[in-house]
Amino acid sequence: MAVYIDEVGMSKFGKRTESLQELIFEATKEPLKNTKKKIDAIFIGNQNVEEFCDESNFSSQITDYLNLTPLPSFRIDTASSSGAGVFHSAFLSVASGIYKNVLVIGGEKMTHLQTPLAIRILSKVLSEEEKFFGGNMSALAGLITRAYMEKFNVSREDLSLVAVKSHSNAMKNPYAHFQKEISIEDVLKSKVVSSPLRVYDCSPISDGACSLILTSGKTDIEVAGLGHSTEFISITHRDDLTKMNATINAGKKAFAMAKLSPKDINIAEIHDAFTTFEIIGSEDLGFFKKGQGMNALKEGKTSLSGELPINTSGGLKARGHPLGASGLAQIIELVWQLRNQAEKRQVKAKIGMALSIGGLASNNLATIVRSC
Amino acid sequence: MAVYIDEVGMSKFGKRTESLQELIFEATKEPLKNTKKKIDAIFIGNQNVEEFCDESNFSSQITDYLNLTPLPSFRIDTASSSGAGVFHSAFLSVASGIYKNVLVIGGEKMTHLQTPLAIRILSKVLSEEEKFFGGNMSALAGLITRAYMEKFNVSREDLSLVAVKSHSNAMKNPYAHFQKEISIEDVLKSKVVSSPLRVYDCSPISDGACSLILTSGKTDIEVAGLGHSTEFISITHRDDLTKMNATINAGKKAFAMAKLSPKDINIAEIHDAFTTFEIIGSEDLGFFKKGQGMNALKEGKTSLSGELPINTSGGLKARGHPLGASGLAQIIELVWQLRNQAEKRQVKAKIGMALSIGGLASNNLATIVRSC
Numbered sequence: 001m002a003v004y005i006d007e008v009g010m011s012k013f014g015k016r017t018e019s020l021q022e023l024i025f026e027a028t029k030e031p032l033k034n035t036k037k038k039i040d041a042i043f044i045g046n047q048n049v050e051e052f053c054d055e056s057n058f059s060s061q062i063t064d065y066l067n068l069t070p071l072p073s074f075r076i077d078t079a080s081s082s083g084a085g086v087f088h089s090a091f092l093s094v095a096s097g098i099y100k101n102v103l104v105i106g107g108e109k110m111t112h113l114q115t116p117l118a119i120r121i122l123s124k125v126l127s128e129e130e131k132f133f134g135g136n137m138s139a140l141a142g143l144i145t146r147a148y149m150e151k152f153n154v155s156r157e158d159l160s161l162v163a164v165k166s167h168s169n170a171m172k173n174p175y176a177h178f179q180k181e182i183s184i185e186d187v188l189k190s191k192v193v194s195s196p197l198r199v200y201d202c203s204p205i206s207d208g209a210c211s212l213i214l215t216s217g218k219t220d221i222e223v224a225g226l227g228h229s230t231e232f233i234s235i236t237h238r239d240d241l242t243k244m245n246a247t248i249n250a251g252k253k254a255f256a257m258a259k260l261s262p263k264d265i266n267i268a269e270i271h272d273a274f275t276t277f278e279i280i281g282s283e284d285l286g287f288f289k290k291g292q293g294m295n296a297l298k299e300g301k302t303s304l305s306g307e308l309p310i311n312t313s314g315g316l317k318a319r320g321h322p323l324g325a326s327g328l329a330q331i332i333e334l335v336w337q338l339r340n341q342a343e344k345r346q347v348k349a350k351i352g353m354a355l356s357i358g359g360l361a362s363n364n365l366a367t368i369v370r371s372c
Numbered sequence: 373m374a375v376y377i378d379e380v381g382m383s384k385f386g387k388r389t390e391s392l393q394e395l396i397f398e399a400t401k402e403p404l405k406n407t408k409k410k411i412d413a414i415f416i417g418n419q420n421v422e423e424f425c426d427e428s429n430f431s432s433q434i435t436d437y438l439n440l441t442p443l444p445s446f447r448i449d450t451a452s453s454s455g456a457g458v459f460h461s462a463f464l465s466v467a468s469g470i471y472k473n474v475l476v477i478g479g480e481k482m483t484h485l486q487t488p489l490a491i492r493i494l495s496k497v498l499s500e501e502e503k504f505f506g507g508n509m510s511a512l513a514g515l516i517t518r519a520y521m522e523k524f525n526v527s528r529e530d531l532s533l534v535a536v537k538s539h540s541n542a543m544k545n546p547y548a549h550f551q552k553e554i555s556i557e558d559v560l561k562s563k564v565v566s567s568p569l570r571v572y573d574c575s576p577i578s579d580g581a582c583s584l585i586l587t588s589g590k591t592d593i594e595v596a597g598l599g600h601s602t603e604f605i606s607i608t609h610r611d612d613l614t615k616m617n618a619t620i621n622a623g624k625k626a627f628a629m630a631k632l633s634p635k636d637i638n639i640a641e642i643h644d645a646f647t648t649f650e651i652i653g654s655e656d657l658g659f660f661k662k663g664q665g666m667n668a669l670k671e672g673k674t675s676l677s678g679e680l681p682i683n684t685s686g687g688l689k690a691r692g693h694p695l696g697a698s699g700l701a702q703i704i705e706l707v708w709q710l711r712n713q714a715e716k717r718q719v720k721a722k723i724g725m726a727l728s729i730g731g732l733a734s735n736n737l738a739t740i741v742r743s744c
Contacts, residue, residue: 072600228444
């Protein structure tokens with residue numbers, strides 16, 4: 001059964017003083033007011049509300065808070081891809097024909113914690129062995145980045161262009177965490193997080209929430225393809241650090257389901273928790289040959305005016321990365337673009353693709369949406 | 373699309389020294405060895421691995437540990453009904469036709485924590501206001517129990533019969549946490565947890581894991597009906613403490629989907645985190661009139677030889693209650709009974725029903741399975 005996207009909503013991302021419940025209310029208020037659909041069930045994506053917010057039983061909590069009892073409600077977690085995980089899980093429920101209209105929510109609240117504690121919680125997604133030997137998210141992403149830069153002759157200046165583009169796009173996105181233009185020099189002067197990665201290469205710790213309504217009733221946007229794949233958690237066990245198998249698998253499955261190929265995609269949102277990941281993702285999805293992603297960006301192919309704009313929203317890097325919200329925020333950006341509602345960052349697009357990464361690329365999901 | 377149950381598996385429940393990963397391996401080993409189905413995706417039910425086990429990214433972790441990458445993998449959480457939540461969520465994925473065969477897992481590891489800490493984590497599922505005023509799970513269950521006993525003239529001796537029956541059944545279940553016969557006197561002499569509830573009225577803190585394979589290919593057992601409902605988290609906001617609206621709603625939906633009524637059910641597993649809950653659940657599902665559940669038990673109607681055996685497994689009370697596993701364990705007990713594999717506790721049954729409660733009855737799921 002075909003599945004379509006109805007109303008969408010998003011809270012402002014950033015350092016928010018509100019509770020996660022309040023952010024989710026902000027993200028769902030307009031969609032719930034504007035939809036003509038009768039909601040049958042609720043799917044909530046979240047990585048770790050237990051430790052970030054000292055909460056449990058989150059599906060009931062949110063359903064109660066939104067005054068939506070007695071609707072059925074699930075919480076879905078695929079780590080940092082939970083926003084996409086919840087979208088896929090909710091999609092399956094509508095495709096089953098058992099639910100006609102479901103409310104999909106993603107959210108995370110993190111900035112109230114001291115950064116070292118937040119980073120400790122974030123790094124729990126890694127393997128025990130790599131954590132034991134001092135691995136954390138940015139340390140391992142640093143290794144991946146170094147491997148990629150060496151293998152494909154990418155300079156530190158080149159890599160900086162990813163963040164420059166993201167910040168430039170985010171300037172045009174009122175929901176973005178950062179609204180500040182940056183230069184290559186700003187990136188190069190920023191503090192080293194884990195060499196060669198610097199502060200401006202890393203997505204921030206953010207708060208935010210998103211929602212949308214999936215429906216079996218036809219709308220202007222169809223969910224055309226989904227792909228989902230896991231991978232060894234330890235990067236030590238992977239065959240090549242310069243590609244991500246979970247992305248390659250997820251992308252292939254999504255294209256097969258949509259009966260499309262990379263050349264059919266007009267716009268993409270790619271999980272850039274670190275700048276390198278945007279480049280690697282753009283290759284692993286098949287948009288550019290391996291090793292050519294950086295050149296494509298340098299040539300402007302992925303800019304707002306390019307042939308395949310990537311991360312028009314500002315990406316995780318500049319729109320922000322509230323884990324459970326990010327995967328859904330990517331899809332909502334595609335929806336806004338396909339509906340010509342992206343204002344100053346509007347591009348021309350009929351078919352869009354999103355890639356969301358769970359953990360350090362151990363649970364990835366690809367999603368293709370198209371105008372219809 | 374019809375959905376069927378293929379292989380099932382369970383770890384021994386109890387105070388286990390193994391890790392949750394090892395318990396899940398124990399529960400999945402035989403089903404994965406015996407099945408002829410090619411697994412397409414994995415659904416893992418768990419309430420709070422973050423705080424009980426200091427883990428995160430659990431879907432990838434388990435998929436990797438079981439050597440099942442690159443299969444898609446989700447973690448599902450509906451609090452203490454997560455074992456049923458994951459079953460329903462996985463059901464929807466097979467009903468969609470997108471996945472043909474999925475591995476459904478539920479598990480929790482809790483006994484390694486000191487009891488006060490485990491109880492603190494468990495009580496986080498309650499509402500902020502009730503926790504603030506000193507509510508914890510057993511305190512609120514105590515209020516519910518007192519209300520029920522007063523309204524329906526149930527004596528403390530009568531209530532003890534629930535635990536006596538559960539322990540007696542568990543004696544015949546090699547997977548049960550407790551394998552010890554108890555008497556009414558044992559219950560009455562046991563320590564008060566929260567008056568009128570005593571130790572033997574409360575399900576234990578347990579470790580354990582379960583798994584089964586759901587498939588679109590016909591087997592001997594069909595999933596006939598599902599129902600799912602949330603409810604206000606604060607029991608203060610509920611209209612009547614002697615019934616649970618989320619159970620009533622979930623039950624009605626499951627019966628409607630299965631086109632069956634309570635009289636068609638031959639065996640039931642009812643979430644008895646506290647003894648009172650078995651009685652209340654047996655009424656809310658429509659097996660007995662409100663206020664008659666205790667009499668039905670006293671008359672032996674819910675015993676192994678009765679017209680509607682309830683909790684033949686020993687229930688949460690005596691089989692144990694490893695949160696994310698419990699809902700799935702109930703369904704597996706029904707499967708064993710329907711397949712005539714329940715050995716010394718075997719009853720005659722073609723249609724079975726399970727009720728799983730999330731939190732303090734804020735996210736409940738009912739499931740009907742039948743021989744075919």
